[in-house]
Amino acid sequence: MLKSQTAARPISYSQESASTNLLGIIDVKTKAVQNLRDALKLTTINRLLTTSYDEDAKNIERKIFAAVYQMTKVGLMEREKREINAIWFTFVGLSAQNIRHLELCKITDFNALFAVTNLELRSLADRGRLDVETKRKLLQSTVILQNHWNALHSRTSAEDPPPGPSTPAIVTTSPQGYNRSLTANGSKMITQSNSMSFAAAPKSPKAARLVHAIPHKWHRSTKFRFSGDAVCHFCQRPLGFGFLNAWEKCRSCKWKVHTQCKSRVGDSCGLTPEHLRVLFDKLVQENNGGMWKDPQSVPGSRSMNEPAFQFPDTAIDSSSSTNSSAPSTPALPAGIATSVTTSLTAPYRSERKFLFPDTENYPAHNRLPILVISEGDHPTTTEIEQETENHLKTASMMGTVESEGTIVAVQEEVVEHQEMDHEEGPSQEAIDKFNKRADGGFIWERHAWNMSTIRGPNAQRHHTSLFVLLLLLSCVPQASWNEVSIAFDTIEFDKQNPIIGRGRFGEVQRGFHYGDVAVKIYNMEHISDHSKRAEEFKLEVSAYKNTRHDNIALFLGYFMTDGKYGMVMSLSRGSQSLYTLIHVIREPLDLPTTRMIARQICQAVSYLHTKKILHKDLRSKNILLESKNKVVITDFGILSMKRLAYPKGKLGWHTSRFWANYLAPELAMALRTEFDEHESEDFPFTEASDVYAFGCVWFEMLTGLLSYEGELPHQILLKKSQGVKPVLPNIKCAQELKVCFVGNSVPKNEKKIYEKIARFAKELLISCWSTAPHERPTLPDIIAKLTAVPKKQRVNRSPSFPVMMKSYESNF
Numbered sequence: 001m002l003k004s005q006t007a008a009r010p011i012s013y014s015q016e017s018a019s020t021n022l023l024g025i026i027d028v029k030t031k032a033v034q035n036l037r038d039a040l041k042l043t044t045i046n047r048l049l050t051t052s053y054d055e056d057a058k059n060i061e062r063k064i065f066a067a068v069y070q071m072t073k074v075g076l077m078e079r080e081k082r083e084i085n086a087i088w089f090t091f092v093g094l095s096a097q098n099i100r101h102l103e104l105c106k107i108t109d110f111n112a113l114f115a116v117t118n119l120e121l122r123s124l125a126d127r128g129r130l131d132v133e134t135k136r137k138l139l140q141s142t143v144i145l146q147n148h149w150n151a152l153h154s155r156t157s158a159e160d161p162p163p164g165p166s167t168p169a170i171v172t173t174s175p176q177g178y179n180r181s182l183t184a185n186g187s188k189m190i191t192q193s194n195s196m197s198f199a200a201a202p203k204s205p206k207a208a209r210l211v212h213a214i215p216h217k218w219h220r221s222t223k224f225r226f227s228g229d230a231v232c233h234f235c236q237r238p239l240g241f242g243f244l245n246a247w248e249k250c251r252s253c254k255w256k257v258h259t260q261c262k263s264r265v266g267d268s269c270g271l272t273p274e275h276l277r278v279l280f281d282k283l284v285q286e287n288n289g290g291m292w293k294d295p296q297s298v299p300g301s302r303s304m305n306e307p308a309f310q311f312p313d314t315a316i317d318s319s320s321s322t323n324s325s326a327p328s329t330p331a332l333p334a335g336i337a338t339s340v341t342t343s344l345t346a347p348y349r350s351e352r353k354f355l356f357p358d359t360e361n362y363p364a365h366n367r368l369p370i371l372v373i374s375e376g377d378h379p380t381t382t383e384i385e386q387e388t389e390n391h392l393k394t395a396s397m398m399g400t401v402e403s404e405g406t407i408v409a410v411q412e413e414v415v416e417h418q419e420m421d422h423e424e425g426p427s428q429e430a431i432d433k434f435n436k437r438a439d440g441g442f443i444w445e446r447h448a449w450n451m452s453t454i455r456g457p458n459a460q461r462h463h464t465s466l467f468v469l470l471l472l473l474s475c476v477p478q479a480s481w482n483e484v485s486i487a488f489d490t491i492e493f494d495k496q497n498p499i500i501g502r503g504r505f506g507e508v509q510r511g512f513h514y515g516d517v518a519v520k521i522y523n524m525e526h527i528s529d530h531s532k533r534a535e536e537f538k539l540e541v542s543a544y545k546n547t548r549h550d551n552i553a554l555f556l557g558y559f560m561t562d563g564k565y566g567m568v569m570s571l572s573r574g575s576q577s578l579y580t581l582i583h584v585i586r587e588p589l590d591l592p593t594t595r596m597i598a599r600q601i602c603q604a605v606s607y608l609h610t611k612k613i614l615h616k617d618l619r620s621k622n623i624l625l626e627s628k629n630k631v632v633i634t635d636f637g638i639l640s641m642k643r644l645a646y647p648k649g650k651l652g653w654h655t656s657r658f659w660a661n662y663l664a665p666e667l668a669m670a671l672r673t674e675f676d677e678h679e680s681e682d683f684p685f686t687e688a689s690d691v692y693a694f695g696c697v698w699f700e701m702l703t704g705l706l707s708y709e710g711e712l713p714h715q716i717l718l719k720k721s722q723g724v725k726p727v728l729p730n731i732k733c734a735q736e737l738k739v740c741f742v743g744n745s746v747p748k749n750e751k752k753i754y755e756k757i758a759r760f761a762k763e764l765l766i767s768c769w770s771t772a773p774h775e776r777p778t779l780p781d782i783i784a785k786l787t788a789v790p791k792k793q794r795v796n797r798s799p800s801f802p803v804m805m806k807s808y809e810s811n812f
């Protein structure tokens with residue numbers, strides 16, 4: 001039976017060459033690979049992928065998988081893993097181009113292949129424009145491979161430590177300075193998809209569990225709690241409100257528990273953000289080649305408000321046990337499963353993922369952060385609550401993706417009158433704080449945020465410069481602030497049409513001050529201590545004050561008068577942003593224009609980075625069209641988590657519309673449900689997160705669409721946290737790029753150049769969207785690439801381009 005089938009379906013050329021190539025590797029890993037070669041000889045791809053195959057075929061299949069599995073155990077090098085992966089894909093029927101695409105999407109070995117969910121794989125296949133049949137084969141073969149993998153794993157786990165696809169050695173470093181090497185044995189997969197029936201993975205032997213002992217650092221809260229909604233992480237009962245609550249909070253893992261529950265929690269607090277970062281580096285960047293794992297599978301999910309990473313040894317209540325009756329597979333949030341009701345409290349789940357042993361149950365407080373969209377000035381809390389409620393009701397009723405809600409509120413009158421000191425720089429207190437930081441142990445300060453400092457791992461490198469900057473602010477003769485201070489009453493505001501627009505952090509008015517100017521009046525209500533507002537405002541403005549770049553809105557001066565805090569800048573004549581051009585006027589940009597704008601954005605942001613300033617809010621709305629061949633960027637360094645948390649309430653973050661669309665995955669992962677002053681200081685904005693945002697703007701210019709267009713903010717957060725990248729939709733951009741995304745027919749004689757340009761555009765996009773921040777290109781790299789982009793002989797011009805942008809051909 002077996003022989004006759006083999007004879008009927010000879011191995012195709014590609015399979016033969018696949019197995020021949022394989023031999024090169026196999027020489028070194030003889031025994032294991034010999035099995036694979038034998039197995040490959042016995043079968044054909046068609047049989048492998050048919051759903052109704054007979055017993056013999058199944059046996060052959062098993063042999064293949066057993067061989068592949070064995071092979072992975074013999075300790076392959078990265079290159080070999082990559083090669084085998086490519087051979088496997090060839091064997092499955094993927095073309096070299098398909099394989100290249102998957103590799104670009106970080107599917108370079110089995111680990112990476114198994115780390116993506118079925119849905120993600122489908123999306124990757126769509127993005128790579130795999131034809132229907134190849135896509136089917138890829139999906140099906142992956143499921144089969146994984147299925148066998150699990151079966152083999154369960155058979156061998158008793159004898160060997162299972163080498164499964166997500167069993168990396170993890171090294172965590174604790175603040176106490178000890179290193180430990182952890183091996184996540186017994187990785188487990190769960191499935192919610194009916195189409196997949198993975199063999200149940202066995203529980204790992206007790207001895208192989210991770211041991212994790214970082215003592216909690218409890219401190220008793222003396223805060224007055226307005227809301228009684230927060231629950232004890234241990235017993236899940238309310239913590240209480242007012243002063244009548246007796247609860248304590250761990251400074252490391254942020255668990256809040258009743259005092260009486262504390263003794264039952266155990267003394268292992270899990271992973272601090274620092275641990276998480278190291279762990280992520282190991283898991284995500286090294287093992288998965290940039291693909292985010294499911295937040296539940298790695299302790300990094302702590303950053304999404306999950307509880308500390310608890311292992312069975314330290315399990316604290318029945319709900320965290322695998323034997324618990326608590327549902328371990330809660331509903332998939334909307335946006336992942338198509339018809340699932342939108343739920344803001346839905347825990348993160350995905351179709352197929354690895355879990356560390358005994359960790360799949362997380363308590364119910366594991367929530368997605370809520371983003372309340374506010375346009376214009378700060379809405380009142382009631383408005384926000386009402387809006388959110390309506391929003392949720394609609395979303396849950398419809399079960400579909402709807403557009404974002406918008407709250408536009410009238411600016412509350414600023415009643416406070418404050419004594420202003422025009423002459424002062426930041427206070428001595430602020431400078432002392434920075435001194436302290438420069439001296440020794442680094443403390444994240446709120447000022448550091450607002451000063452748009454370089455964050456995260458780079459901070460150590462940069463805080464000295466920050467200190468220098470502050471020192472300059474204080475030591476430079478007072479005149480430097482005086483020179484740029486403008487008396488409010490010397491500004492003439494346009495009486496007819498004063499307001500240019502309102503943003504989340506203030507409004508921009510048209511004015512005259514020795515020429516036309518734009519005056520941005522800041523909301524400073526998020527600083528409750530009035531005496532600190534001026535200082536805070538100056539720190540924000542200092543980011544502008546110290547910049548001089550052709551593509552950055554020109555700072556002319558500032559004022560602080562009668563509770564009004566404002567900045568005067570050059571008026572961008574069109575008062576039109578890139579956002580308006582792309583999404584309101586809906587102007588398709590031709591390639592030279594796209595390239596020119598992109599280059600100018602990169603130059604400006606790169607300049608900010610050299611000044612140790614992070615933009616933190618780079619998006620098309622903050623890119624103004626200054627003239628026909630010039631853009632300027634604004635709104636940099638203003639965004640802070642404290643601002644987003646205002647007004648305080650039980651609800652989440654009050655963000656501008658589409659804020660989540662531009663948020664780098666690591667930021668989405670770091671976003672918690674509640675604002676915590678100490679945690680938010682550590683929000684990981686970096687140069688790389690600015691590069692990610694640039695990728696989104698690049699995407700917008702290419703496609704005329706926002707990334708994740710039409711999706712609700714929390715769905716976007718969820719997808720980002722799971723490494724699901726936006727699907728490339730139909731492209732409305734210039735003809736030369738269309739070929740890349742939708743394969744439109746192009747003149748034959750220009751096809752090659754079109755393809756080259758398109759490939760460049762796409763690769764730039766993919767690299768900026770790398771999940772691992774360190775894999776994103778730097779801005780100078782991007783500028784170099786943009787400069788080298790192939791040029792087309794004839795430029796397609798957009799006839800309906802706005803007045804200020806008639807032609808850019810001359811630039812190229």
Ligand SMILES: Nc1ncnc2c1ncn2[C@@H]1O[C@H](COP(=O)(O)OP(=O)(O)OP(=O)(O)O)[C@@H](O)[C@H]1O
Pocket residue numbers: 375376500501502503504505506507508518553569570571572573574575576577621622624634635656657
């Ligand atoms: N220098 C400027 N010249 C002309 N128009 C400007 C200038 N700066 C900002 N604007 C316009 O003023 C409006 C409000 O800008 P602002 O930066 O306050 O908010 P936004 O970016 O639109 O919204 P948000 O900050 O909430 O995302 C925008 O339409 C923007 O294009």
